[in-house]
Amino acid sequence: MRGDESFLHADTGVTSELFVERSLNEIRFWSRIMKEHSLFLKLGFRAEDTQLIQEANQFYKLFEQIEQTAHVLTNQTDPERIRRFNTEVQQAATSIYMFKRKVLGLILTCKMPGANNFPLLVDHVSREANYFRKRLLELNEGKLNALPDAIIKENVFFLRIMADHAKFIGHLLDPSERKLVDIARNFSNDFDQLLFQAKDLESMRPQSQTVPLLDQFLDQNRVSVSSLRDFKKTARDLIEQCRIKSIIHPLLADHVFREADRFLEIIDMFDAHLTSSTPQPGNSN
Template identity: 80%
Template structure:
């Protein structure tokens, strides 16, 4: 019989281990040729998460929950290590110890926040301590809106400056998501009074509209980059990566919406 804990664990690990693997690649590509030690470390993390990803696909929803609990711990440890690596790189860049490198500090910080999110998920799964729905709705949205706002900024800065229209569109998305993020923070500050069904429902609806259009923009950008139709220094895999993260956020919004309206039905 499929176990909900096993199913959710595998879903998180399959998605985020691929993301962690790709972060290792992106960070490596942003290092200078002489940063051989850092390149080697990035390669190591790539292999570690590649193995974790493969292992996650060798399990099924009927795998023994104890085995999955152990696997979650193993992944948790790898994620903690990559988080430390990312923060170390951030420190080096900010202290100007990697002059001429091509990793933006915000990008490195962003990837470390994603690692931290993944680590928290694994802890929640293994301890069985899940946030109450109204809190989860606000916290997940605060996390993902910031992630989306960052993506828009990265795209805007990695497109060739001559792609004026696309750069402008990316800037608009950045502003749109900064504003949504502030609204989410406002809603968060008004807790618990703000956690009414109509407000949370409207919050999800509003966020969904913007995430759908950002998702579509990323999809278009990805296709244009793959077909070599626009000028940029965006790796095709990075374009697909940020597209997948938007899809993930949309999926989470839909799950929240279903839980909220489900509650409405049962009163």
């Protein structure tokens, strides 16, 4: 994943080239995710939720336009133009975050009986919107986490996302798909444990931020994320071929696969930079 270098640097400075590349990388990925969230939320609303359906449609169109613009812009675009674009997109991400939290409030206060959006799913998609908006703010401020902090922070975020995905898959598969439901449940338990481990490492900072510990942390997470990514790919293919019973939209199956794939790319990028930043024997620091 090109462009991840900017938040891996030990300092907080971001060059103009990395700023543009990283900004476009984030917006191209997450604007599509936000667009699809709008669709998934709409599909879970009741027929009488006309206002919410209209708002979801508006967000879908908004992020579709953002996605198209991001693909027109290039790494040679003037950084000031990108800075303004980041601000526009950050405002859109903030708006959809507030919309998602409003929907969550309606569900939790039992004002939408019979709707089909799980509260955890709505919370999940709002966390991703908040992640997106905060990333754009950090980019525009030229402030990104140093390598050790970034490794732990990003893994805590994405491990929770992966644990949620496993739970959603398990609940949206038909109960008669007993083997697949059992596999999804096992993944859920696995990622819950990985998340607890990551939070333990986080609470032990800065003493826990040693290269050996972080290297093992990344290696262990990579193994589990790779397995989950492969399971999601298999499930996506089976759903598209109508070979298993579920209420999972084919686009949702591809959506969660892409997020796992991105997490793997981030882990690999962290690992490469962690290795390159490790002093070699005989070299001075």
